[in-house]
Amino acid sequence: MPVILQTTGLLILSNVFMTFAWYAHLKDMKHLPWFIAAIASWGIAFFEYMVQVPANRIGYTALNLAQLKVLQEVIALGVFAPFAVFYMGEPLKLDYLWAGLCLMGAVYFMFRSHA
Numbered sequence: 001m002p003v004i005l006q007t008t009g010l011l012i013l014s015n016v017f018m019t020f021a022w023y024a025h026l027k028d029m030k031h032l033p034w035f036i037a038a039i040a041s042w043g044i045a046f047f048e049y050m051v052q053v054p055a056n057r058i059g060y061t062a063l064n065l066a067q068l069k070v071l072q073e074v075i076a077l078g079v080f081a082p083f084a085v086f087y088m089g090e091p092l093k094l095d096y097l098w099a100g101l102c103l104m105g106a107v108y109f110m111f112r113s114h115a
Contacts, residue, residue, distance in 0.1 A: 003058055003059065003061055003062040003063075004059075004062065004063070006055075006058050006059075007055050007056075007058050007059035007062075007063070007068075007071070008071065008075065010051050010052070010054060010055030010058070011051075011052065011055045011059075011071065011072055011075045012075055012078075012079065013051045014048050014049075014051040014052035014055055015048075015072075015075050015076050015078075015079040015080075016079055017044055017045070017047045017048035017051065018045065018048045018052075018076070018079075019076075019079050019080055019083045020044050020083075021041040021042075021044035021045040021048060022041065023083070023084075023088065024044075024087070025037035025040060025041055026088070027087070027088055027089075056068055059071070066110055067110045067111060070103070070106045070107055070110045070111075071107075073103055073106070074100075074103045074104075074106075074107055077096070077099060077100055077103060078100075081096045081100075
């Protein structure tokens, strides 16, 4: 499997864990003390790092550091938008589209010489 596909797949999974670790406690644990939410988030983040570290190591064999970062940010928004709408119940905003278009510009500039 190509490095970019391996990296992307692992980063998508990593970002699902990351998004839940960062934000799910705002809905599911709002009645608990913050330190309990922090411990639960750390537990989820452990699995994020177990996927993210191999993703970056694999990706760095074919991509440079800036390309890995931009790829991560695009995936983060791609995971965050449906999480915000479907899990957290936030309204879908046109701003998600504009932010995504800005990130696509970043992808273009970071990857245009990679071909």
